[in-house]
Amino acid sequence: xxxxxxxxxxxxxxxxxxxxxxxxxxxxxxxxxxxxxxxxxxxxxxxxxxxxxxxxxxxxxxxxxxxxxxxxxxxxxxxxxxxxxxxxxxxxxxxxxxxxxxxxxxxxxxxxxxxxxxxxxxxxxxxxxxxxxxxxxxxxxxxxxxxxxxxxxxxxxxxxxxxxxxxxxxxxxxxxxxxxxxxxxxxxxxxxxxxxxxxxxxxxxxxxxxxxxxxxxxxxxxxxxxxxxxxxxxxxxxxxxxxxxxxxxxxxxxxxxxxxxxxxxxxxxxxxxxxxxxxxxxxxxxxxxxxxxxxxxxxxxxxxxxxxxxxxxxxxxxxxxxxxxxxxxxxxxxxxxxxxxxxxxxxxxxxxxxxxxxxxxxxxxxxxxxxxxxxxxxxxxxxxxxxxxxxxxxxxxxxxxxxxxxxxxxxxxxxxxxxxxxxxxxxxxxxxxxxxxxxxxxxxxxxxxxxxxxxxxxxxxxxxxxxxxxxxxxxxxxxxxxxxxxxxxxxxxxxxxxxxxxxxxxxxxxxxxxxxxxxxxxxxxxxxxx
Numbered sequence: 001x002x003x004x005x006x007x008x009x010x011x012x013x014x015x016x017x018x019x020x021x022x023x024x025x026x027x028x029x030x031x032x033x034x035x036x037x038x039x040x041x042x043x044x045x046x047x048x049x050x051x052x053x054x055x056x057x058x059x060x061x062x063x064x065x066x067x068x069x070x071x072x073x074x075x076x077x078x079x080x081x082x083x084x085x086x087x088x089x090x091x092x093x094x095x096x097x098x099x100x101x102x103x104x105x106x107x108x109x110x111x112x113x114x115x116x117x118x119x120x121x122x123x124x125x126x127x128x129x130x131x132x133x134x135x136x137x138x139x140x141x142x143x144x145x146x147x148x149x150x151x152x153x154x155x156x157x158x159x160x161x162x163x164x165x166x167x168x169x170x171x172x173x174x175x176x177x178x179x180x181x182x183x184x185x186x187x188x189x190x191x192x193x194x195x196x197x198x199x200x201x202x203x204x205x206x207x208x209x210x211x212x213x214x215x216x217x218x219x220x221x222x223x224x225x226x227x228x229x230x231x232x233x234x235x236x237x238x239x240x241x242x243x244x245x246x247x248x249x250x251x252x253x254x255x256x257x258x259x260x261x262x263x264x265x266x267x268x269x270x271x272x273x274x275x276x277x278x279x280x281x282x283x284x285x286x287x288x289x290x291x292x293x294x295x296x297x298x299x300x301x302x303x304x305x306x307x308x309x310x311x312x313x314x315x316x317x318x319x320x321x322x323x324x325x326x327x328x329x330x331x332x333x334x335x336x337x338x339x340x341x342x343x344x345x346x347x348x349x350x351x352x353x354x355x356x357x358x359x360x361x362x363x364x365x366x367x368x369x370x371x372x373x374x375x376x377x378x379x380x381x382x383x384x385x386x387x388x389x390x391x392x393x394x395x396x397x398x399x400x401x402x403x404x405x406x407x408x409x410x411x412x413x414x415x416x417x418x419x420x421x422x423x424x425x426x427x428x429x430x431x432x433x434x435x436x437x438x439x440x441x442x443x444x445x446x447x448x449x450x451x452x453x454x455x456x457x458x459x460x461x462x463x464x465x466x467x468x469x470x471x472x473x474x475x476x477x478x479x480x481x482x483x484x485x486x487x488x489x490x491x492x493x494x495x496x497x498x499x500x501x502x503x504x505x506x507x508x509x510x511x512x513x514x515x516x517x518x519x520x521x522x523x524x525x526x527x528x529x530x
Contacts, residue, residue, distance in 0.1 A: 031085040031086055033391075034388045037386055041076055041077060041078045043077060043080065043085075050082065051081075053069075059224065059227035062227060074091070075090055075091020076089050076385065076393075087392075088396055089396065090396040091403065092431050095400050096431075098381070098393060099429075103377065105438070106371070106373065107373055107392040108126070111225070112124070114225045115218065117245055118248060119298050121133060123299055135284070135288065136292060138281055139276065139279050139280075140275055140296070143195075143275050144443060144444060144447055149345070153344075153450070153454075159186060160186065162189065163182060163186045164458065164459070167462075170490070176468070176487040176489050177487060179317070180483055183313045186455065188212060190305070194272075195272040196255060196259075196271060196300075210247065211301070214244035215248065215306070217240060218245060219306070219478040219480065221244075256277075256297065272297075272300060273293075304448075307367040307480050308367075308452055310365070310483075311361060311434075311448070311452055313482060314364070314483060315452070316459070318364075319357065319465055320465035320467040321467055323464075326464075330460045355449070356416035357416045358453055362434040363407075364398075364402070365398065367480045368434065368435070368436065369396070369481050370394050372394045374390060375391050397433050400432075463493060466490065468487060
């Protein structure tokens with residue numbers, strides 16, 4: 001996982017600074033400049049000149065390659081790609097130390113900085129010294145308050161109804177459903193509707209909306225940049241990426257222009273776009289600039305649906321594989337929602353087991369699979385590894401979530417009960433990080449969790465999920481993670497409002513899957529039963 005992006009853009013954006021405003025050391029593109037005792041950290045065998053540790057690596061699945069090395073090399077290790085070397089961390093004690101906000105901060109590196117041509121210094125991609133992210137965060141934070149979330153809830157229900165209408169038609173035609181594709185449509189329409197009063201018409205199209213195609217193109221290109229020694233090797237892809245960026249910018253500029261002119265579908269309803277255009281910073285009185293508005297809109301459209309669609313897709317995959325878990329979740333939905341046609345906002349929060357299903361899916365496959373942290377000052381990581389100011393490490397969330405010291409010897413097994421309240425209280429802090437950490441963690445976390453819990457519950461109440469017996473989980477990487485080629489069969493529930501007692505009886509009757517069966521799906525990371 002080469003780091004063409006670790007300080008990509010320094011020349012254009014100015015030298016990075018720490019929280020005090022002092023310039024950080026430039027050029028920490030390679031770990032030996034920031035880790036004085038780097039030789040103590042293990043690296044893969046068979047290191048060769050020029051390629052480093054890339055022998056046998058796949059440019060399509062660099063993260064999964066790195067996860068497999070993590071099992072071999074331990075909780076901290078390094079990899080070299082071309083002339084750059086990087087430190088990876090996944091041990092829980094090391095990750096907890098990196099979460100210390102007084103000594104470490106977010107590091108914009110790897111593929112994240114490769115997105116700066118798309119969104120500049122937006123919430124997700126801004127360097128710590130850039131002021132726009134804090135301004136935007138303070139202006140937009142009320143848009144994710146409990147009151148705001150309650151206002152979004154009916155719009156989420158409307159979009160979910162379009163999904164179920166589409167799935168009903170596929171079921172009537174005898175077809176399986178494209179889970180990642182349909183979840184992408186759902187989450188794009190949800191954030192577009194609730195955040196910006198816009199409708200992309202995704203469920204009325206035979207193909208993905210061009211906005212999604214362009215967005216996936218930019219994410220894929222950002223990932224590919226990390227697998228080549230120089231962007232010059234991707235000239236043709238770079239031209240395509242430039243066209244994708246231009247399309248994203250035009251689409252959002254048109255959306256913002258229509259709202260500013262009073263022609264937007266959702267104008268005046270207090271959504272995120274209204275806040276961006278009308279709200280002044282509570283401390284400075286500053287408004288977001290037109291360029292900043294565009295950057296934040298694209299950020300929310302991309303980040304607000306890409307990770308959530310992946311989380312839903314993984315959760316549906318596991319629910320289909322484990323009918324006993326699906327039955328238990330469905331029983332909870334029937335009990336909590338009763339005879340209501342649609343749930344109220346408050347009822348979603350009561351679906352504690354459904355939420356645990358989602359949490360467990362995000363544990364095994366956090367759709368944002370890593371985050372980087374850099375030292376604010378010279379320090380020693382976990383009392384063992386000296387780091388110079390500005391040095392950084394990549395925390396492998398997908399490995400942290402499988403650390404057997406935290407999650408047990410069966411860490412690869414899907415078990416929502418890991419998130420029962422007593423189990424959560426018993427675990428050490430900073431062992432579960434699907435939304436990042438610290439001041440720069442995901443601002444839309446509660447939005448995503450409410451949306452995903454609601455959608456899982458609606459689908460469980462309406463359908464029985466049938467997996468393809470021949471399917472084995474494959475994970476595609478485009479900075480975020482998504483199941484590849486996942487299709488499910490559907491059966492419409494004959495008793496859509498079954499009582500909890502009936503649903504539990506069904507669950508007891510379900511034959512438990514034998515994890516020792518050699519035909520069971522293999523985990524792409526650990527190759528054990530998934």
